[in-house]
Amino acid sequence: MKFVCxxxxxxxxxxANALFLQAEKDSLFFSRPWFENVATALNDDExxxxxxxxxxxxxxxILPLMKSAGNIGYALKHRYTPLYSLLLAxxxxxxxxxxxxxxxxxxxxxxxxxxPVADKDGHLEGLQGSMQAAGFGCDxxxxxxxxxxxxxxxxxxxxxxxxxxxxxxxxxxxxxxxxREHGYDIHxxxxxxxxxxxxxxxxxxxxxxxxxxxxxxxVDTMVARFSKAGWSRLAILYIKEQPVAAQLxxxxxxxxxxxxxxxxxxxxxxxxxxxLTSFLMEYVIDTDKVEEIDFLTGNDAYKQDWMSDRxxxxxxxxxxxxxxxxxxxxxxxxxxxxxxxx
Numbered sequence: 001m002k003f004v005c006x007x008x009x010x011x012x013x014x015x016a017n018a019l020f021l022q023a024e025k026d027s028l029f030f031s032r033p034w035f036e037n038v039a040t041a042l043n044d045d046e047x048x049x050x051x052x053x054x055x056x057x058x059x060x061x062i063l064p065l066m067k068s069a070g071n072i073g074y075a076l077k078h079r080y081t082p083l084y085s086l087l088l089a090x091x092x093x094x095x096x097x098x099x100x101x102x103x104x105x106x107x108x109x110x111x112x113x114x115x116p117v118a119d120k121d122g123h124l125e126g127l128q129g130s131m132q133a134a135g136f137g138c139d140x141x142x143x144x145x146x147x148x149x150x151x152x153x154x155x156x157x158x159x160x161x162x163x164x165x166x167x168x169x170x171x172x173x174x175x176x177x178x179x180r181e182h183g184y185d186i187h188x189x190x191x192x193x194x195x196x197x198x199x200x201x202x203x204x205x206x207x208x209x210x211x212x213x214x215x216x217x218x219v220d221t222m223v224a225r226f227s228k229a230g231w232s233r234l235a236i237l238y239i240k241e242q243p244v245a246a247q248l249x250x251x252x253x254x255x256x257x258x259x260x261x262x263x264x265x266x267x268x269x270x271x272x273x274x275x276l277t278s279f280l281m282e283y284v285i286d287t288d289k290v291e292e293i294d295f296l297t298g299n300d301a302y303k304q305d306w307m308s309d310r311x312x313x314x315x316x317x318x319x320x321x322x323x324x325x326x327x328x329x330x331x332x333x334x335x336x337x338x339x340x341x342x
Contacts, residue, residue, distance in 0.1 A: 001060070001095065003103025006050040009036060016052075016059040023087045025253045030085055033225035035064050038078045041218045045069055048076060051107075053099045060096045062087040063104075063127075071110040078218060082146070082257070082296035083313065084116060086123040097130040105134055105320070115315035116143045116297075124316060137321040140314040145299040147307040151291050156282040167305045171278050174271040178239075184272075185238045186279050194232040195224050201234060201260075204246040208262040219248075219260070226250055233284070237263075237276050245272035247280055254291040256284040277306065 006012050017032065024031035039048045046068045053061040063086050064076035075084045088096065104112065112131075117124050117140075128138045151159070160168060178184050189197045198220060205213050213219060226232045231252040237245040245263035249256055258280075263273040284290045295303045297313075304310075 001053060001055045001092075001099050003099055003106075004052050004054050005103070005107070006052060007048060009039070009050075012050060012052075013054065013057060013059055015057055016062060019059055019062055019087045019089060022089075023085070026085070027083050027255070028226070028231055028250055028252045028257065029081060029083050030087065031229075033229060034222070035076055037218065037222045037225055038064075038076055038081065039066075040221065041078055041215070042066060043068070049073070051100065051104060053096045053103070055092075055096075058089070060089040060092070061100050063100065065112070067109070071108065073104075073107065073109045073112045075114045077115065078215075080215065080218070080259075082116065082294075083118060084114060085118070085121055086127050088123045088126070093126060094130075097126050100127070101130045101134045101136075104131075105136075109320075111317060111319040113315060113317050116313035117316050119312055119314065128316060128318065131318045135321055136318045138316065138318045140316055143313045143315050144297055146297065146311050146313055147295040147299070147303040148309055148311065149293040149307045150309060151285060151293065154285070156285045159281065159285055160278070164305050167274070170271060171274055175275055178270040178272070178275070182239050182270075184244075184275075186276065187236050187238065188279075188283060189234040189236070190232060191227055191230055194227045194234045195220070197234055197236065198223060200236050200243040201246040201248060201262075204236070204243050204264055205260075205262045207244075207264040207266065209265050210262055223248070233280065233288075235276055235280050235283075237272050237279075239267070245276045247273075247276050249280055249284070251284055251288050251290060254289075256288065256290045256293045258293070258295050281306070 020030070020032035028034060042048065046066050049065045049067055051063040051065055052059055065073045066076045067073050075081075077084055114124070132138050202213060202216065223232055229252070231250045233249040233251055235247050235249075236243050244267045247261040248259045250259055251257075261273060261277070263276070281293070284293060293307070295307060299310075
């Protein structure tokens with residue numbers, strides 16, 4: 001068993017695919033297509049490092065990292081990353097973690113900053129414990145809230161019956177008003193059809209209250225990768241063939257992730273966003289049969305109407321503590337300043 005740090009995807013042994021396939025069952029944002037896409041979006045001064053433990057020909061652990069100027073290793077992440085974790089095989093976990101930490105200790109890094117991470121993540125809890133045993137000082141810092149829904153076998157009708165009356169009444173009233181005054185159609189695209197309909201998504205986005213999509217290249221390549229795997233769901237509400245609301249969701253392994261949503265602000269009085277959300281909720285609950293629906297990031301008040309629970313996401317910092325007294329506290333303070341700038 002040995003520690004290896006790869007800097008290119010072509011260097012990664014083929015056996016790593018099994019680890020990615022295992023990890024994507026927990027989250028599509030732990031999948032190989034996701035991390036490969038993140039790696040293509042690195043800045044010129046950033047480099048990828050896949051910190052791995054390899055036993056024979058089998059990859060036992062992957063900690064996807066990136067490094068820029070300075071002596072901090074960061075999670076391989078993008079601004080749109082909602083969740084991050086260590087990929088870890090089920091066998092010999094304590095030995096694998098010990099090997100990983102020993103290798104990380106030898107890297108020319110003073111600290112690791114891994115984010116955003118779940119409060120309860122057994123892999124990262126194990127990593128944190130092993131790093132602390134090796135002399136690292138570790139801390140968790142709050143990053144953001146995450147609203148989600150446990151479907152618990154409900155049908156869409158049962159789900160909606162449990163929503164606030166104001167939300168249910170608004171959707172029913174606005175549907176009738178929009179149909180009566182203008183008429184509308186909703187089209188759902190999946191698979192290879194999704195990339196071809198992204199221009200309509202961007203048309204809605206540019207007419208919305210949001211700024212233009214500054215990461216269009218990242219989104220397009222991600223949609224292409226996820227659509228190839230069958231994970232993409234793009235719903236668009238049209239009025240007289242004009243797209244006025246669009247939502248991009250990802251669905252895989254029993255979970256639906258609400259990735260991006262927008263509507264043309266000129267049609268706000270008709271609540272096209274809520275109409276489209278209710279349509280997609282019905283589809284992923286009754287057709288995709290998901291077990292969980294995830295709003296990913298943000299504590300917006302409206303998300304509470306659609307979801308059932310809220311959890312926290314954190315940044316995990318691990319700092320080498322073999323330094324003069326007071327150095328650790330100053331370094332952690334500098335990490336907190338970094339987080340505030342993001």
